[in-house]
Amino acid sequence: MFRLALALLLSLTFATMSPAQEAAPAPDRSATGGAQTLEDIMARQRGEEVDNSFRSNALGDPDSAAGMANQLGTLGGSSDPELWRALRFGEANVTSTSRGPAATTLIQDGGMRWLLFRQGPLATYGSYLLGGTLVLLALFYLIRGRIRIDGEKTGRRIERFKAIERFGHWMLAGSFILLGITGLISLFGRKVLIPAFGHDAFSTVALASKWVHNNVSWAFMIALVMIFVMWVIHNLPDRTDINWLLKGGGIFSKGHPPAKKFNAGQKLIFWSVIVLGTSISVSGLSLLFPFEINMFAATFDKLNSFGISAALGLGELPTTLAPHEEMQLAQLWHAIVSFVLMAIIFAHIYIGSVGMEGAYDAMGSGEVEEQWAREHHSLWVDEVKAKEAAAPESATPAE
Amino acid sequence: MKVMLIAFAAIAVIAFGANYILGQAGFSSQDQAAAPSVRLDD
Numbered sequence A: 001m002f003r004l005a006l007a008l009l010l011s012l013t014f015a016t017m018s019p020a021q022e023a024a025p026a027p028d029r030s031a032t033g034g035a036q037t038l039e040d041i042m043a044r045q046r047g048e049e050v051d052n053s054f055r056s057n058a059l060g061d062p063d064s065a066a067g068m069a070n071q072l073g074t075l076g077g078s079s080d081p082e083l084w085r086a087l088r089f090g091e092a093n094v095t096s097t098s099r100g101p102a103a104t105t106l107i108q109d110g111g112m113r114w115l116l117f118r119q120g121p122l123a124t125y126g127s128y129l130l131g132g133t134l135v136l137l138a139l140f141y142l143i144r145g146r147i148r149i150d151g152e153k154t155g156r157r158i159e160r161f162k163a164i165e166r167f168g169h170w171m172l173a174g175s176f177i178l179l180g181i182t183g184l185i186s187l188f189g190r191k192v193l194i195p196a197f198g199h200d201a202f203s204t205v206a207l208a209s210k211w212v213h214n215n216v217s218w219a220f221m222i223a224l225v226m227i228f229v230m231w232v233i234h235n236l237p238d239r240t241d242i243n244w245l246l247k248g249g250g251i252f253s254k255g256h257p258p259a260k261k262f263n264a265g266q267k268l269i270f271w272s273v274i275v276l277g278t279s280i281s282v283s284g285l286s287l288l289f290p291f292e293i294n295m296f297a298a299t300f301d302k303l304n305s306f307g308i309s310a311a312l313g314l315g316e317l318p319t320t321l322a323p324h325e326e327m328q329l330a331q332l333w334h335a336i337v338s339f340v341l342m343a344i345i346f347a348h349i350y351i352g353s354v355g356m357e358g359a360y361d362a363m364g365s366g367e368v369e370e371q372w373a374r375e376h377h378s379l380w381v382d383e384v385k386a387k388e389a390a391a392p393e394s395a396t397p398a399e
Numbered sequence B: 001m002k003v004m005l006i007a008f009a010a011i012a013v014i015a016f017g018a019n020y021i022l023g024q025a026g027f028s029s030q031d032q033a034a035a036p037s038v039r040l041d042d
Helices: A002-015 A038-045 A080-088 A110-144 A163-197 A199-235 A239-246 A264-288 A296-305 A323-352 A370-376 A378-390 B002-024 B029-033
Strands: A157-159 A367-369
Touching (some): A157 A370, A163 A199, A367 A370
Antiparallel strands (some): A157 A367
């Protein structure tokens, strides 16, 4: 189920990345003896898709090799250009004494696509998303203002989150903010920070930020598991959610729809954090242990065989990827999903702090004003009160 | 507030711990990608 959801998210994202391009009819290359023509080079420079199969398939033929004693016989049926093409298109049989996992990939041309996407659309739309979210939240604050406790405060407080729950929440929150900041430093280093602060200053910042990003990730993953285990039971969808969502959570109306411990909005936050956080963790682990965890060739294979990639107009996705391409795709995926989760968390931070009176106490002291709880989580308060009434006062000493 | 600070401290402990454990277990880039004959430390 998770893999399927991941695959779906993945395909939705990549749907916008590569516009389908029609392959031109095979041009006449007789003038160059089958090698690329000026027109091929010009087409590539115009940014057009060039069918490279006339090069990627021209790798020589060992079966038709000249005898060892003949001229050129020692080349084994492949000319030097053919050997280089084999290296460039990942078809050469390379052996290496180096222990590195990707040591036999000598030329990897996916890097340019990755670099351009990372510096271009990823950085641009990522910052639009974060900036746009902040603008929307500011507008919401200006229009709606702080959501106040409507009724008279009672002065009584109800325990909403135990210490261990708040511990898990703050470990997740603290690590996420650290990871978010250091991730943005890594992404915007070359384009923004180096031009602004210079190479020397950025070098120090980048080293520190890489250390923090790599090592704090474990706290995030541990906290993510904690939060899931502690809160999943309260976040299963039920009938009250439909009513809550239909009334828009009562954000623009007087009064709030009834909700249990978590309302539908909070459940959406919870599942976003769990699903997107897990996806970020998996792609992060893949980057943390380079070339050890390769997810994309397998995922693309699934997308192809389920017909999802074809349905989205992506055609057949590549199922043979160079080790570096796996890492490049993991990095892009990691960043894209992180941007989405950051935007969601901006809204979460807003509503949990300045956006709503009384909300912060739930994670601050763990105890909330009873009137706040009655307005936002009426069904939960009823449950708590019913439990209190039913439970005998065990704290009272026996007489 | 106290719990929040404890959680932040836990993040630091886990980060330093992870760095130490992974380094000791041979997961540094140097150990992973270079043979012993490569003297990166010198």
